[in-house]
Amino acid sequence: MTIAEMTQLVGLNADGFSELLARRSGEPAWMRQAREAAWELYKTMPMPTRRDEEWRRVDLRSIRLSEIAPFAARSSGALPVAVKERITAGPASAAMVVQHNSEDAYIEVDPEIRRQGVTVCGLDEAVRLHPDLVRKYFGVIRPAAHNKFTALHYAFQSGGTFIRVPAGVRVDKPIRSMVYLDADGAGCFPHTLILLEKGASLNYFEERIGLDDGRRQNLASGVAEIHMDDGAQIRFMSLQEYNRDTFNFSSEKTIGQKDARVAWLTAELGGRLNKGFIDCDLTGPGGRCELLGLYYINGRQQSDVVTLLTHKAPHTEGNILFKGVCDDAARSCFRGRIVVQKEASQTQSFLADHTMLLSDKARSDSVPTLEIEANDVICKHAATVGEISAEELFYLLSRGIPEPVARKMIVLGFFEEVLKGVPAASLQKLVRRHLQAKFDVHDHDATMPGLSESDMESD
Amino acid sequence: MATLEIKDLHVSVEGKEIIRGLSLEVNKGEVHALMGPNGSGKSTLSFALAGHPKYTVTRGEARFKGGDLLALPPDERARAGLFLAFQYPAAVPGVTVGNFLRTAVNSHRANGSAPRALTGKEAEAGKNGGNQISAREFLKVLKENMRILNLQDDFAFRYLNDGFSGGEKKRVEILQMAVLKPELAILDETDSGLDIDAMKTVAEGVNRLVGPEMGALVITHYQRLLNYIKPQKVHVMMEGRIVTSGGPELVHELEAKGYDWIRQKFGIAATATAAAS
Numbered sequence: 155m156t157i158a159e160m161t162q163l164v165g166l167n168a169d170g171f172s173e174l175l176a177r178r179s180g181e182p183a184w185m186r187q188a189r190e191a192a193w194e195l196y197k198t199m200p201m202p203t204r205r206d207e208e209w210r211r212v213d214l215r216s217i218r219l220s221e222i223a224p225f226a227a228r229s230s231g232a233l234p235v236a237v238k239e240r241i242t243a244g245p246a247s248a249a250m251v252v253q254h255n256s257e258d259a260y261i262e263v264d265p266e267i268r269r270q271g272v273t274v275c276g277l278d279e280a281v282r283l284h285p286d287l288v289r290k291y292f293g294v295i296r297p298a299a300h301n302k303f304t305a306l307h308y309a310f311q312s313g314g315t316f317i318r319v320p321a322g323v324r325v326d327k328p329i330r331s332m333v334y335l336d337a338d339g340a341g342c343f344p345h346t347l348i349l350l351e352k353g354a355s356l357n358y359f360e361e362r363i364g365l366d367d368g369r370r371q372n373l374a375s376g377v378a379e380i381h382m383d384d385g386a387q388i389r390f391m392s393l394q395e396y397n398r399d400t401f402n403f404s405s406e407k408t409i410g411q412k413d414a415r416v417a418w419l420t421a422e423l424g425g426r427l428n429k430g431f432i433d434c435d436l437t438g439p440g441g442r443c444e445l446l447g448l449y450y451i452n453g454r455q456q457s458d459v460v461t462l463l464t465h466k467a468p469h470t471e472g473n474i475l476f477k478g479v480c481d482d483a484a485r486s487c488f489r490g491r492i493v494v495q496k497e498a499s500q501t502q503s504f505l506a507d508h509t510m511l512l513s514d515k516a517r518s519d520s521v522p523t524l525e526i527e528a529n530d531v532i533c534k535h536a537a538t539v540g541e542i543s544a545e546e547l548f549y550l551l552s553r554g555i556p557e558p559v560a561r562k563m564i565v566l567g568f569f570e571e572v573l574k575g576v577p578a579a580s581l582q583k584l585v586r587r588h589l590q591a592k593f594d595v596h597d598h599d600a601t602m603p604g605l606s607e608s609d610m611e612s613d
Numbered sequence: 614m615a616t617l618e619i620k621d622l623h624v625s626v627e628g629k630e631i632i633r634g635l636s637l638e639v640n641k642g643e644v645h646a647l648m649g650p651n652g653s654g655k656s657t658l659s660f661a662l663a664g665h666p667k668y669t670v671t672r673g674e675a676r677f678k679g680g681d682l683l684a685l686p687p688d689e690r691a692r693a694g695l696f697l698a699f700q701y702p703a704a705v706p707g708v709t710v711g712n713f714l715r716t717a718v719n720s721h722r723a724n725g726s727a728p729r730a731l732t733g734k735e736a737e738a739g740k741n742g743g744n745q746i747s748a749r750e751f752l753k754v755l756k757e758n759m760r761i762l763n764l765q766d767d768f769a770f771r772y773l774n775d776g777f778s779g780g781e782k783k784r785v786e787i788l789q790m791a792v793l794k795p796e797l798a799i800l801d802e803t804d805s806g807l808d809i810d811a812m813k814t815v816a817e818g819v820n821r822l823v824g825p826e827m828g829a830l831v832i833t834h835y836q837r838l839l840n841y842i843k844p845q846k847v848h849v850m851m852e853g854r855i856v857t858s859g860g861p862e863l864v865h866e867l868e869a870k871g872y873d874w875i876r877q878k879f880g881i882a883a884t885a886t887a888a889a890s
Contacts, residue, residue: 544666549703552663553717553789554691563716567707570772 165220166306166341166373174224174310184289185281192298192308199302211487211519212429212458217401222373224310226255226337233260237334240361245580247359248327249274253313253344255337267325273318274329277345280316287318291347295379296407300431303403307343307375314345314376319354321383328357328391328578335363335396339370346378346406350386357389357577364397364424371399371426378406380416384438387415389577393585395424398453405431412438412467419576421585422449422457423592430459436470436498445474448572450565450589452481452512452596460489463505465498465528472503477572479565480509480516481596491523492533499528505535510542510568512561562593614679616640616828617662617695617797622673624654624661624853630671631657633853641796641828646839646864648832649850650872655832656700658850659801663697664690678796692721696795698786700802704774710785711769714792715751721793722746758791762818779806787818798822799830804838816841836868851881 164170171193175186202209237252237259248267251274252260258276267274273284280288298308315331333344350356364372374396380388388408396402402425410416414436422428434443449457463472474490490505509518520537542564550560566589576582615638624632631654639645649655661668662675664687675682677693685693705713722744746754755769762784774782783803790798800819804812819842823829831842839847839861847863848855851872856879857863867875876882 543703545703546705548663548665548687549699549705550708550713550717551687552691552697552699553713553793554688554720555713555717556688556720557686559716559720560688563708563713564705567705567772570707 164223166222166224166310167220170224171309174312177225178312181281182285182289188293188298189309189311192305195298196302196305196309199305202302208460208489209429209458211485212427212456214401214427217373218371219373221339222371223337223340225312226335226340226342228254228257228259229336234334234336236363236365237332240332240334240363244330244361244584245328245359245578247330248272248325248357249329251276251315251329251331253331253333255335255340256312256342258313259334264327267323270323271320272323272325273316275316277314277316277347278312280347284316284318287349288316288347291349291379291381292345293379295381295409296377296405296433300405303375303429304377304405307345307377307403307405310341310343310375311345311377312343314347315360316347317356317358318349319351319356319386321351322353324355326355326357328359328581331358331360333360333362333376334365335372335374335400336365338368338372340372342372342374342376344374344376346376346380348378348380348388350380350382350388352383353385354383355387359391359581360393362392362394362396362402362424364395364400366397368397368399371401372397373401373403375403375405377404380406380408382408382410382414382416384412385414386410387417389417390419391576391581392420393588394420394422394428395588397424398426398455400425402426402428403430404428407431407433407435408443409435409437410441410443413440414438414442416441416443416445417575417577418444419446419572421447421588422451422459423588425455425457427456428458431462432459433462433464434472435464435466436472437466439467439469441467442471443473444575445472446572446575447476448569449476449478449486450569450592451478451484451486452592453484454482455484457484457486458489459487460491462491462493463503464493464495465501465503466495467497468499468501470498470501470503472501474505474507475572475575476507477569478507478509478518479512479568480518481512483513483515485517487519487521489521489523490535491525492535493525494528494531494533496527499530501528502532504533507537508568509539510565511539512542512565562590565593566590615676616678617682617830618676619662620674622658622661622675623671624657625669625671626657626667631853632661634673635850635854637830637848637855639797639828639830642823642825643828643846644823644831644842644844645829646831646833646844646847647850647855648834648836648847648864648867650834653850654853655834655850656801657853659697659799659832662690662695662799663687688720691793691795692724694796696790696793696798698783698790698798698800698803700805702774702782702786704772704777706772706775708773709770710773710788711752711755713773714755714789715746715748717789717793718751719745754792755788758788761791761821762788763814764788780808780811783807783811783815784818787815791818791822794822795827797828797830799832801832802834803831804833804835812838813841836864839864849875851875851879856881
């Protein structure tokens with residue numbers, strides 16, 4: 155029996171956990187203890203239900219945890235062709251870290267950034283090579299107790315990326331982190347830990363990719379923790395394209411100190427269900443966070459994102475903008491929340507989310523919340539849910555553009571406001587291309603189970 | 614066979630009849646002015662001819678180059694060579710003028726077939742349709758026409774009508790007409806909201822195109838645009854039909870006397886409400 159077959163026999167349960175601990179027997183004691191504590195926590199936390207406000211719009215009842223392997227080995231020794239293509243298709247990078255299923259598969263670091271003292275490696279390797287740093291920062295700003303699936307993450311964590319940029323160093327070309335999941339019926343628990351010292355600057359681009367011919371459920375639960383010292387800057391860009399059988403949970407948090415600059419962009423295209431928590435705390439004066447997101451979902455995909463931007467210091471600025479498109483029977487929910495604490499006077503913060511529905515069966519909810527405890531603050535929110543504008547459509551038709559093309563132009567155009575925020579032109583192109591590809595595939599996809607012909611007219 | 618031939622056209626909007634038996638013929642090479650007071654149905658005619666779904670033709674016919682115009686969906690009407698310059702063009706955020714217009718040109722070239730090949734990688738490579746315009750070639754044509762219309766180069770990369778001034782919108786309408794080269798253009802109140810310089814620019818843009826390859830139906834309720842675009846025929850529209858037609862001299866007569874003398878001459882009440890009762 156091969157390892158791959160063996161791992162299919164255990165699930166995300168007590169047996170699976172023992173199996174993982176055995177596999178990870180070389181880990182330091184503190185790591186093992188962290189896993190055990192997380193596992194105990196996981197067992198005591200109830201599975202979220204629709205009675206829990208933050209989980210009200212996602213359906214977790216169909217997850218079969220006992221059939222999902224806690225670990226999946228790489229399916230082959232060489233990098234899959236699809237991965238090589240993705241590496242080439244993306245922007246030139248200062249470093250590239252590739253994880254294939256649960257294992258580190260490839261790493262390449264520009265010697266120049268090494269000379270500057272930048273550390274880039276897989277998280278598992280960082281546990282071996284930089285145990286003091288990992289021990290100090292791992293699980294600190296996004297602890298296991300955040301929700302049941304973060305607890306699951308800390309119990310089963312394997313893979314992910316560790317980056318440390320020393321004071322004053324700028325990494326302009328993106329450091330890329332890719333997770334490629336082609337195992338069927340597997341769990342995937344990458345952890346991203348980023349440490350930016352004073353005045354350090356980083357461009358980071360992550361891709362989460364699933365091979366699209368799964369039969370069995372996958373579950374991904376990733377965590378990202380980003381520590382930013384005074385004056386540090388990050389441009390964080392994430393593209394999620396797991397396959398249609400993947401339940402994807404993500405939980406990301408950034409803490410930015412004085413004058414920290416956060417430019418965040420998340421693009422969700424894949425997954426059967428996406429439940430994301432994106433938090434940013436601005437803890438020092440002069441901090442700024444721009445948090446952008448887009449999603450395009452169809453079929454029976456679900457997306458539910460919670461963003462929380464907390465202003466803890468005066469003179470901080472924030473902007474949250476999410477744009478989503480739901481087709482077929484897709485459902486989305488966006489919960490944007492901005493908190494301006496008592497100390498955070500003279501703060502500006504804006505929250506907006508806009509959703510376009512392309513079918514009668516698609517649904518979307520917006521739950522914006524502003525909590526303002528300080529005086530002298532500008533804080534606003536806006537939310538819309540709409541359809542393709544009949545006047546815009548007629549205008550394009552009146553110029554001879556066929557209706558399917560006109561619709562596509564309007565839908566893709568809807569995302570541009572967010573896409574403009576993508577830090578690099580090459581990344582912008584890449585995300586645009588993937589949005590287009592998803593639209594085009596859908597044009598031909600008439601085999602959506604449980605949907606009638608008329609549901610498909612809206613593409 | 615006239616290029617555009619309208620016979621006894623009746624058009625309703627949300628159940629209310631606006632056009633009540635209109636007949637008109639316009640040929641390539643001709644400029645016709647359609648004048649009339651507000652509410653006489655001029656814009657309704659232009660939307661009905663362009664195929665806006667809100668406008669229902671209840672009676673009559675419109676033939677374009679001998680074919681049944683009304684049987685075609687709006688995009689096919691455009692590809693057949695009909696162009697409407699909108700009075701209030703819609704803004705389409707996120708779609709640049711350049712990309713939009715190039716897609717329109719390629720749609721005309723492909724004549725509506727294989728729409729998926731019109732955007733994305735295949736179109737970039739010029740693989741499909743064979744006769745798709747390349748980005749480089751298109752940009753050259755676009756820039757040339759933008760220069761004539763006093764539009765800065767950056768308009769190619771601005772979102773269509775998004776945040777444009779009234780004058781910019783009108784010039785971009787004429788830009789589209791110049792690039793798409795229709796056989797018949799309907800200009801719906803293209804002069805509204807334009808200062809005199811902008812109007813001259815727009816008029817020059819139109820005059821450049823009118824000729825053996827294109828005819829125009831210029832809708833306006835002021836005569837001032839017609840000082841720059843000279844019509845051969847002038848039609849006066851009231852109560853949803855053409856009440857009188859004449860030569861260019863009619864424009865000056867209207868300018869001198871207003872619309873009331875026509876009302877009196879043809880026995881039309883001063884308001885539509887009065888006429889309806």
